[in-house]
Amino acid sequence: MASSTGDGSGFSGMDDYESLISTTDAELLKRAWRNEKAAPEILRFEASLVQRSREQIQLMEETVEEYTKNGVDALSVSLYQMDLDRTLFLLRSYLRTRLQKIEKYAFHIQKTSELWNLLSKQEQTFAKRCTDDMEQLFEQSVLSKLPDRYKSHLKQSVISEEDDMVPEAQLDTFVICRCKRFLGAFQLDETGVEKPVDLEADDLYALRYKSIKPLVESGQVDLV
Amino acid sequence: MASQSDPHGSAFSAAELEFLAEDEMVEIVPNMRMDPLNLISGDFGPFRPQIATQVPLWLAVALKKRGKCTIRLPDWMSVEKLTQVLEAERDSARDFQPLPFHYVEISRLLFDHARDDIPDIYMVRSLIEDIKDVRFHKIGTGLEIISERTYAVKLLNLSAMEVNIVRPFVAKALETFYKLDSPEMIQDAERRPDARSQAADRGPRRPLRPR
Numbered sequence: 078m079a080s081s082t083g084d085g086s087g088f089s090g091m092d093d094y095e096s097l098i099s100t101t102d103a104e105l106l107k108r109a110w111r112n113e114k115a116a117p118e119i120l121r122f123e124a125s126l127v128q129r130s131r132e133q134i135q136l137m138e139e140t141v142e143e144y145t146k147n148g149v150d151a152l153s154v155s156l157y158q159m160d161l162d163r164t165l166f167l168l169r170s171y172l173r174t175r176l177q178k179i180e181k182y183a184f185h186i187q188k189t190s191e192l193w194n195l196l197s198k199q200e201q202t203f204a205k206r207c208t209d210d211m212e213q214l215f216e217q218s219v220l221s222k223l224p225d226r227y228k229s230h231l232k233q234s235v236i237s238e239e240d241d242m243v244p245e246a247q248l249d250t251f252v253i254c255r256c257k258r259f260l261g262a263f264q265l266d267e268t269g270v271e272k273p274v275d276l277e278a279d280d281l282y283a284l285r286y287k288s289i290k291p292l293v294e295s296g297q298v299d300l301v
Numbered sequence: 302m303a304s305q306s307d308p309h310g311s312a313f314s315a316a317e318l319e320f321l322a323e324d325e326m327v328e329i330v331p332n333m334r335m336d337p338l339n340l341i342s343g344d345f346g347p348f349r350p351q352i353a354t355q356v357p358l359w360l361a362v363a364l365k366k367r368g369k370c371t372i373r374l375p376d377w378m379s380v381e382k383l384t385q386v387l388e389a390e391r392d393s394a395r396d397f398q399p400l401p402f403h404y405v406e407i408s409r410l411l412f413d414h415a416r417d418d419i420p421d422i423y424m425v426r427s428l429i430e431d432i433k434d435v436r437f438h439k440i441g442t443g444l445e446i447i448s449e450r451t452y453a454v455k456l457l458n459l460s461a462m463e464v465n466i467v468r469p470f471v472a473k474a475l476e477t478f479y480k481l482d483s484p485e486m487i488q489d490a491e492r493r494p495d496a497r498s499q500a501a502d503r504g505p506r507r508p509l510r511p512r
Contacts, residue, residue, distance in 0.1 A: 103342040107321070115312045133341050152367060153335060159363060160340040166320070249479065251472040253456065253464055281456040281464065283471050285479065301464055 115300035118246035122197040183207040248287040322406030323359035328373040383428040397458035405462040
């Protein structure tokens with residue numbers, strides 16, 4: 078993957094000093110976008126990254142306006158505009174992918190507090206409205222007409238022990254990923270049925286998402 | 302809800318892959334003068350006539366379209382190198398040659414926008430097509446090795462486009478195997494004596510050895 082030169086203004090939380098200074102916000106945003114697209118469930122909202130990106134975009138927009146007013150050559154202005162458009166696309170697509178996942182798994186996210194905490198404030202409002210609307214829809218169109226024991230939108234019937242009408246993200250999907258560093262023998266499965274797999278740097282692997290979930294969160298593994 | 306790519310198919314659409322590929326750096330030779338650009342993606346320039354400089358591919362293509370530069374062909378895209386890679390791909394039945402991750406997208410963009418900068422363009426184009434075909438064929442045969450004992454598959458040296466195309470198949474196949482897998486299968490440990498380097502059959506722990 079290309080790493081563009083530029084001032085590394087992002088505090089990404091990585092321990093490696095070199096990666097800290099060589100990873101720009103644009104890189105981080107790209108990485109967050111890729112991971113979010115490839116992951117079957119919703120990941121942590123990168124609040125500070127999104128905030129910084131928005132500020133940079135705003136700054137750039139003002140710069141472009143200024144340049145057009147001052148009559149800077151059209152070529153530079155159009156190039157700035159292109160870069161701006163690209164960054165905007167990344168940001169928008171990132172947010173849209175997340176919204177899509179929230180819509181899909183709205184009930185599950187609302188029920189599970191750890192998933193709920195991965196959302197930003199606006200996403201939480203969105204999720205709440207989503208669940209309310211869907212609940213209302215189910216109520217009015219179907220559930221009110223069913224016999225009494227089957228009226229819940231969360232459970233199949235009153236005798237169900239858990240909320241089995243709630244779709245959950247499939248964590249067992251296989252995803253293709255790449256490690257940044259050599260991680261050595263990595264145990265894929267807690268029960269020990271599967272033998273450890275050597276994860277080398279920069280090689281592509283197809284693995285179950287559940288096995289590498291903690292690595293993705295800590296940023297050691299990238300989804301492709 | 303807005304989504305640029307099909308959520309049930311590949312995770313990325315071809316256009317999005319191209320978007321990612323456009324951030325790769327290439328060398329250009331500008332024919333004009335321009336001040337440094339301080340973009341969100343980084344700082345580039347200053348641009349002086351006849352002095353080569355590195356810029357991202359999207360920037361290079363934009364400048365090229367306006368006739369402001371010529372693009373220097375990346376090293377791996379020379380006829381000699383590509384012929385070497387093609388020979389190696391044909392010789393090895395299982396291994397993939399190292400190629401830039403986005404070689405398909407990069408070559409496509411350069412063909413579309415920088416035709417006059419590529420000497421022997423027809424040769425280069427046909428070489429890349431052949432390389433693509435050989436690799437695809439190898440992917441097909443390689444995927445046949447996925448068996449019930451595969452928990453992880455190593456995809457050495459595949460490129461972004463190829464990964465994107467096999468992703469739905471590989472994901473579904475491995476998932477189905479995983480669901481059908483059960484502890485009784487452990488007795489079948491010694492059934493497969495050879496471990497191939499592309500699809501790592503990771504049942505009992507064996508060092509990877511080409512056959």
